[in-house]
Amino acid sequence: MIVIKGGRVIDPPKGIDRVADILILDGKISMIAENIHAEQARIIDARNKIVAPGFIDMHVHLREPGFEYKETIRTGTMSAAVGGFTTVACMPNTQPAIHSKEIVAYIRDKAEAEAIVNVLIIGSITEDIAGKKLTDIGELVKSGIVAISDDGKTPMDMEIMERAFAEARRYGILLIDHCEDHQLTQGGSVNEGNASKRTGLKGIPSVAEWKIVKRDIALAKKYDACLHIAHVSTKESVELIRRAKGKGIKVTCEVAPHHFTLTDEIVTRENTYTKVNPPLRGQADVEAVIQGLRDGTIDMIATDHAPHDEGSKRVDYERAAFGISGLETAFAIAYTELVRKGRLTLHQLIDKMSCKPATILGLDKGTLVVGSVADLVILDLEEEGVIDACRFVSKGKNTPFHGRKVFGKVLYTLVGGKVVVEKGEIVCLSID
């Protein structure tokens, strides 16, 4: 039994924003009221703090199986918990890929034993994410995946993609799209334009992204399937999605914190931590994604947590791996850049980090309503800090945000009523 005392309780879908106590019993939220007295309950003092539904990250690379030297289910979910995430969905670009019911079962068992937050599983669209042969999507759905995606790559074969959309519709499963025309990006490592000219590195043009966004919006329409565009980075993509939504096509999308915060100005040949796919774009793109967040075109924030070992980053820029370790910086970056700068309200931010992903994945989460599972966070908005990658619990220290001043700290993370993070530190290694 826990009582969280005196926090400002915010639950955007229910329109709740008030100072109250929360009683947690048997892992569930059992009462929200003023002055709850419960003998023997553990008291958590939340005065002057925010209490919100736990964050849900639809786009995380846990790297297991196959790349345990980059991250594991254990370290990735520890990183999630520190970031305030109580649920993550893991991408299938592992080795082997998550392309069969056996691999799904392997991850589920591993997560049951070692994860400290809830882990949802995304299955691949094609075998080995090679874009050649469709997986048995029906079987993957039966084994419990929450979406399909070939994240990291885009299936370029139109026939494969047509069949993938038809299957997505047939099984009612969300298709998460990494939009990249590989013919246009080959050998590229930075945004095409100023960054490629300045560094002499090969560029990745915006059109490589929005061409596929356009292609797949048309397929979502044709097959009446649910499409979710991953890591939107260009102004053209935002506009295409805005128009598609206006026509009633079932498309949703996400943006990663680095894409609404950083531009390609910061890219140098020396700093491979700025290398990410899609690449950091120009100022107009950053402004367009922020506008997309404001007007609801961009439904949510997802980290695209892509941890890498130092060996994959400490090489020439061209050869360095794409990716940013994002779970532990997401909230502070988003709060500092979006809320403190007046671009989103705190309610909107919580909605985009918790409620919206829950709705899109069809989860009974992302709310603090009485009776729901006690997945929640306690946030201190006043705490000022400097991002220090050396202190990440993730194995991946690869972040371009190292040294950045931010506001906002995740103090507590509760998963199913269990305190897994206390005063910013992991205090529990099992959620059973």
Ligand SMILES: NC(=O)N[C@@H](CC(=O)O)C(=O)O
């Ligand atoms: N985003 C990245 O730069 N990298 C991701 C792949 C992906 O999300 O496309 C990875 O798996 O490392």
Ligand SMILES: [Zn+2]
């Ligand atoms: Zn991707």
Ligand SMILES: [Zn+2]
């Ligand atoms: Zn990804």
